[in-house]
Amino acid sequence: MAKVRGSDAGPPLDGRTAWSCVAALFMGPQNHSRFNEAAQELGLTAGALKALLTIHHHGEQPMRDLATALHCDASMITQIVDALEARGLAERVPSPTDRRVKLVRLTRAGHRAFDRAMAHLSVAPEAVLRLSAQEQATLARLLLKALSLADPPIDPPNLRPAR
Amino acid sequence: MAKVRGSDAGPPLDGRTAWSCVAALFMGPQNHSRFNEAAQELGLTAGALKALLTIHHHGEQPMRDLATALHCDASMITQIVDALEARGLAERVPSPTDRRVKLVRLTRAGHRAFDRAMAHLSVAPEAVLRLSAQEQATLARLLLKALSLADPPIDPPNLRPAR
DNA sequence: TATTGTTATACTCTATAACTATA
DNA sequence: TATAGTTATAGAGTATAACAATA
Structure with a gap:
């Protein structure tokens, strides 16, 4: 298989092109609403699902760190974690070192919810x-x-x- | 390279696994807000950017079809197309065959906006x-x-x- | 009468500001 | 005084309902 190059011979065969294709597939008519669908399936808002993914990724962490990771205000996190907690997907734990701080972590049900969300997002x-x-x-x-x-x-x- | 199989030897090497990886990368901490960012960069809401991508994909089409494609009410489309039109990215054209119908299509600026959005979404x-x-x-x-x-x-x- | 698109209105989600508790 | 988190409130975005024009 020869490498195709040059200005009119097609896009360069590199990681950027590869990811452009992924973006094109992801944003295609059949896929562009997957994230919202996954959230709805769990009875969550898109923001809450984002938070769930982030907590899964970073593990137990202070509310404040979650706010930083999600580029939003701390009050938003309060509301989102309220929603996750109400559904039994996450829980607040007092920090052992600083009584101002509350740590957030996923419950067992939260991990299951993560798996369900990823299953939905993974439909090729x-x-x-x-x-x-x-x-x-x-x-x-x-x-x-x-x-x-x-x-x-x-x-x-x-x-x-x-x- | 031998094919790895079996229940404990790792995930099956198929399209579903491939796309799961894509989802994991796409939803990773560095990427999960790309779509909103791309919309903001163009001064659009996420919904308006979705509409822009859809119009690009399907070409000139009735408002109604756009509503169907985006799974939303026709009134939403009115508002979104208003926004796109206000920014010069799309325009309404009366249907030659049915005077109730208005077709929507991208302007030249709309196509440029599409390219900018995809460039943003394509950052690997x-x-x-x-x-x-x-x-x-x-x-x-x-x-x-x-x-x-x-x-x-x-x-x-x-x-x-x-x- | 049925359908397309618009207007008017209500609701949901997110962002901003003021507040309490702890450091 | 500074920081973590919460509560109260306002704003943006989206959805619902009633309407005018055309088929």
Whole structure:
């Protein structure tokens, strides 16, 4: 397979092009509402689902840190964590070192909710499933490798029911 | 490279796993707000940007069809198209066959806005850029192929300034 | 009468400001 | 005094309902 180059021969074969394709697939007509759908399925707002993903990713952490990660005001976090707590997906724990601080962490149900959300977000577009089995395997291998190269590394997908 | 299989040997190497990785990367801390950012950069709401992408994808179409594609009420479309029109990104054209119907289409500025939005959405995560040049090339090739297999086929990314 | 699109209005989600408790 | 989190309130975005024009 020869490398295609030059101004009129197509886009450069690099990571940027690769991710452009991902964006095109993700924003395609069949996918562009996945996130909101996943949130609705869990009875959450988009903001609350974002928070849930972030808590899962960073683990137990102060409310304040969550506000920083989500680029929003602390009061927003109060409301969002209220919603998560009301649904039994997260809980507040007093910090052992600073009595002003409350830590947030996911409950067992919260982890299950995370898995459900990712399952919904992971439904592959038709176009990807039309690649040959071998091509899909190569794609999966490369992307799993990318996950492992992230800093910090991202866990490989958990496609089975729940933890 | 041997194929890894079995219940404890890792996720299956298929399209679903591949797309799960994409979702994990897309929803990662550095990426999960890209869509809103892209909208804000253009001075649009998320809904308006969705509409812009849809109009680009489907081309000139009745307001009603847009409402169907976006799963929302027609009145929402009125408001969104008002916003796009106010920014010179789209325009209403009377249907030649049915005087009740108005067609919506992107202006030249609208197409430029689309390109800007996609450029913003296409910024690859660090993790992808850490793959070797050859791995990135393979990834790009496979994803470009997937785009071409979509129904209807999706245009390869336009990474240069504007049309 | 049925359908397209608009206008008017209410609701949800998010952002801003003032407040309490602790450091 | 400075910081963490909460409460109260206002604003933006979206959805619902009633309406005018055309089929």
